[in-house]
Amino acid sequence: MTRVLRFAVLVAGLGLGVFSMAVARGGAGYSFGGSSAFAGAAELVAGYALLAVGFTAWMRPRQARLGAILVAASFAWFLLEWSNPAAGSVVFTTGLVLYAAAPPLVAHAMLAYPDGRVGWWLGRLGLALGYAGSVLVLGLLAAAVFDPASEGCAQCPRNLLLVVGGGSAYGSVSRVGVYLGLSWSLLVILVAAGGLARSTPARRRQAAPVVVAGCAYLGLVAADFARSLHRGFLGDDGLDRQLWLGEAAALCVLSLAVVWAWVRARRTRSALARLVIELAESPPPGGLRDVLAGVLRDPSLVLAYPLAGGRLADARCGAVELTGEITPIVRGGQQVALLSHRPGLFAEPALAEEVAATARLALDNERLQAEARSQLEDLRASRGRIVQSGDAARRRLVRDLHDGAQQRLVTLSLALRLARTRLGRDLDPALAERIDQAEAELRAALADLRELAQGIFPVILAEEGLSAAVEALAEAVPVPLEITTLPDERLGSSVEVAAYFVVSEAVRRGAASTLKVSAARRNGRLVVEVEGDSAPREITDLEDRVGALDGCVAIVNGPDGRAKLRAEIPCES
Amino acid sequence: MRVVIADDEVLLRDGLDRLLTEAGFDVVGKAGTPQELRREVELARPDVAIIDIKMPPTHTDEGLVAAEEIRASHPDVGVLVLSHYLESHYAMRLLEQHPGGAGYLLKERVSGVGVLADALARVHEGECVVDPTIVSRLLRRARPASPLGQLTEREREVLALMAEGRSNKGICERLFLGPKTVEGHVRNIFAKLGVGESADDHRRVLAVLSYLRSTPQQA
Numbered sequence: 019m020t021r022v023l024r025f026a027v028l029v030a031g032l033g034l035g036v037f038s039m040a041v042a043r044g045g046a047g048y049s050f051g052g053s054s055a056f057a058g059a060a061e062l063v064a065g066y067a068l069l070a071v072g073f074t075a076w077m078r079p080r081q082a083r084l085g086a087i088l089v090a091a092s093f094a095w096f097l098l099e100w101s102n103p104a105a106g107s108v109v110f111t112t113g114l115v116l117y118a119a120a121p122p123l124v125a126h127a128m129l130a131y132p133d134g135r136v137g138w139w140l141g142r143l144g145l146a147l148g149y150a151g152s153v154l155v156l157g158l159l160a161a162a163v164f165d166p167a168s169e170g171c172a173q174c175p176r177n178l179l180l181v182v183g184g185g186s187a188y189g190s191v192s193r194v195g196v197y198l199g200l201s202w203s204l205l206v207i208l209v210a211a212g213g214l215a216r217s218t219p220a221r222r223r224q225a226a227p228v229v230v231a232g233c234a235y236l237g238l239v240a241a242d243f244a245r246s247l248h249r250g251f252l253g254d255d256g257l258d259r260q261l262w263l264g265e266a267a268a269l270c271v272l273s274l275a276v277v278w279a280w281v282r283a284r285r286t287r288s289a290l291a292r293l294v295i296e297l298a299e300s301p302p303p304g305g306l307r308d309v310l311a312g313v314l315r316d317p318s319l320v321l322a323y324p325l326a327g328g329r330l331a332d333a334r335c336g337a338v339e340l341t342g343e344i345t346p347i348v349r350g351g352q353q354v355a356l357l358s359h360r361p362g363l364f365a366e367p368a369l370a371e372e373v374a375a376t377a378r379l380a381l382d383n384e385r386l387q388a389e390a391r392s393q394l395e396d397l398r399a400s401r402g403r404i405v406q407s408g409d410a411a412r413r414r415l416v417r418d419l420h421d422g423a424q425q426r427l428v429t430l431s432l433a434l435r436l437a438r439t440r441l442g443r444d445l446d447p448a449l450a451e452r453i454d455q456a457e458a459e460l461r462a463a464l465a466d467l468r469e470l471a472q473g474i475f476p477v478i479l480a481e482e483g484l485s486a487a488v489e490a491l492a493e494a495v496p497v498p499l500e501i502t503t504l505p506d507e508r509l510g511s512s513v514e515v516a517a518y519f520v521v522s523e524a525v526r527r528g529a530a531s532t533l534k535v536s537a538a539r540r541n542g543r544l545v546v547e548v549e550g551d552s553a554p555r556e557i558t559d560l561e562d563r564v565g566a567l568d569g570c571v572a573i574v575n576g577p578d579g580r581a582k583l584r585a586e587i588p589c590e591s
Numbered sequence: 592m593r594v595v596i597a598d599d600e601v602l603l604r605d606g607l608d609r610l611l612t613e614a615g616f617d618v619v620g621k622a623g624t625p626q627e628l629r630r631e632v633e634l635a636r637p638d639v640a641i642i643d644i645k646m647p648p649t650h651t652d653e654g655l656v657a658a659e660e661i662r663a664s665h666p667d668v669g670v671l672v673l674s675h676y677l678e679s680h681y682a683m684r685l686l687e688q689h690p691g692g693a694g695y696l697l698k699e700r701v702s703g704v705g706v707l708a709d710a711l712a713r714v715h716e717g718e719c720v721v722d723p724t725i726v727s728r729l730l731r732r733a734r735p736a737s738p739l740g741q742l743t744e745r746e747r748e749v750l751a752l753m754a755e756g757r758s759n760k761g762i763c764e765r766l767f768l769g770p771k772t773v774e775g776h777v778r779n780i781f782a783k784l785g786v787g788e789s790a791d792d793h794r795r796v797l798a799v800l801s802y803l804r805s806t807p808q809q810a
Contacts, residue, residue, distance in 0.1 A: 417650075420675055424675055428603060429602045431702040435702040436609055439613055477676065478676065478680060481652060482680055486678070490678035490679075493677075493678065498734045499806060500735060
């Protein structure tokens with residue numbers, strides 16, 4: 019509906035209040051609000067409060083439906099006065115039909131709070147019974163059989179809707195309406211309470227004030243229906259009037275509850291405004307959490323990004339565990355982040371969405387960073403696995419060489435020796451020489467094989483550790499090695515292999531001068547240094563090898579013209 | 592001499608058995624695992640146990656561990672470890688624990704009856720034996736300027752024989768020198784290297800090997 023129409027409805031509502039008050043005053047004895055100034059004020063305050071709150075909600079895109087229902091409820095609240103015998107026949111007849119329309123409308127507004135929809139079918143059933151009981155049975159049907167004359171209302175104006183009068187028809191219809199009224203009002207109270215219990219904590223906190231006020235109102239309505247059971251119609255005696263005053267108070271509270279939710283939302287929205295300003299300063303990676311914690315005033319706030327494989331991580335890709343109340347930040351149907359926070363922080367569900375919208379760039383930025391870091395870590399892990407599986411394959415190969423070829427060659431040389439001894443002392447010298455030659459060949463083959471195996475993977479490295487392997491290396495290479503420090507303890511096998519690789523390759527590529535070798539643990543890292551007259555030119559393969567363990571290799575040129583190849587490899591104790 | 596052979600390779604074990612038997616040794620037991628070896632040593636009480644360094648279950652250094660255990664539990668039983676590894680590290684591991692009555696030979700020595708018989712005899716006599724190939728590799732190793740360069744050719748020969756675990760008497764026999772001459776060489780060597788001379792032959796082997804294995808710091 020257009021704005022103009024809505025304003026027209028507002029003006030009509032205001033006028034309706036004034037007019038109804040006039041009607042009430044005209045027949046004070048039959049009215050609720052006309053009996054005293056206090057009752058009149060209560061009637062106007064409750065009706066106008068509903069009208070104002072309803073109109074405001076109506077103007078809000080998200081709550082237009084709720085607003086329309088509340089406005090209708092305010093109209094119905096005033097229409098109670100129209101069934102006054104002192105009024106004209108049109109007003110009186112309208113009043114006859116609609117005097118009981120307010121309770122189902124208020125119940126509707128309560129169940130539909132805050133988004134205007136009634137989700138639970140039981141609630142819809144209760145409301146359908148409510149509308150049927152109040153407007154159809156107590157309203158239209160009763161009006162059709164209400165003959166003022168035969169019901170003893172001599173001063174009543176003409177009932178324009180009267181179809182048949184007389185008899186007990188009106189009494190029966192009215193009684194059915196009262197019974198129906200008691201049933202549906204109790205049912206709606208139960209549905210509202212049940213709905214509150216079933217909803218999420220955030221939603222419950224948001225809806226509770228409105229629902230409590232609405233249930234108080236419906237409770238008073240139900241009480242009135244209950245005490246009307248024996249007389250068969252809704253009356254206006256002293257107790258009825260007191261119940262009605264209570265209803266007016268409950269409606270005021272209900273209106274305040276709706277306003278309170280707006281105030282709270284406004285406060286969070288001003289927090290969002292601050293968020294916009296804070297984010298304009300582009301927080302550093304991981305800084306978004308601090309900004310959100312500050313703006314939303316929740317130091318316990320944790321921001322986590324869901325990564326591939328179902329892992330949760332912060333912006334620096336650290337593992338995160340979420341506890342307590344968790345609100346997902348969803349965009350385009352996809353969870354971009356999860357927030358754990360103090361209970362009730364996101365009482366208004368829209369707030370999370372608005373945070374997501376405001377912090378969109380920062381959120382995306384941090385999430386992508388977390389993803390990139392995670393991928394980097396996966397990559398590093400896979401690089402490490404590739405290196406490890408290569409090492410494992412080489413170790414297997416060396417083992418096979420030792421256990422297979424080498425063992426056989428030794429057995430063969432033994433067999434040759436046995437054969438030779440069998441042939442006896444007086445052996446043909448030429449044959450003896452040939453056997454000797456074969457034995458020499460075998461020895462050479464064994465030596466070659468040993469060297470080959472050593473080159474593929476030094477067994478001593480795996481079995482005895484880095485220190486023994488570097489010392490053994492010093493025995494075998496043509497370059498003099500001056501070993502200063504070596505770790506006493508065993509390190510992780512991949513660390514040892516990488517460190518050995520650095521030393522052995524530096525030795526292989528180094529100049530023929532003396533090389534100073536050291537390896538020592540410092541602050542959780544194994545620092546390997548090979549110092550010589552010149553450093554190897556190409557160290558890409560060393561970088562690959564050490565980088566797979568998250569370490570680094572560098573060449574440091576000393577002031578004395580000596581160059582140092584330095585590798586740092588993380589090693590946990 | 593009573594000998595036990597421990598090697599998980601049946602062909603090699605049997606071949607060694609025949610070779611040693613023909614050379615006049617008394618092979619009193621054969622074993623394929625460290626457990627069998629311990630039992631054979633317990634039952635047969637051999638003079639020397641020949642042990643392959645690679646034994647089940649992991650085929651790494653079980654033989655070395657078994658040899659060390661036998662030296663500790665049966666001091667009268669000598670151990671001769673056969674190994675594929677040229678690195679002096681393993682030999683040092685064996686000798687450091689029990690320098691006397693222990694030997695470390697390369698596996699291919701099994702076909703050279705002379706070397707094997709000599710090593711067995713020396714181990715049986717309580718000497719220690721280090722494979723000449725390992726010693727010559729240590730002597731040849733690249734090193735910065737060191738006192739080793741000041742040794743004469745003869746002194747280097749004497750040093751190598753000391754490192755192989757030979758006593759002065761053994762060195763005399765090998766080099767056809769008189770005892771006095773050898774003692775003089777030994778004194779000179781220790782003086783030049785700056786190593787304190789040790790009266791005990793076993794300590795002397797360890798001192799010499801440690802010296803050869805270490806890398807003297809450059810001045």
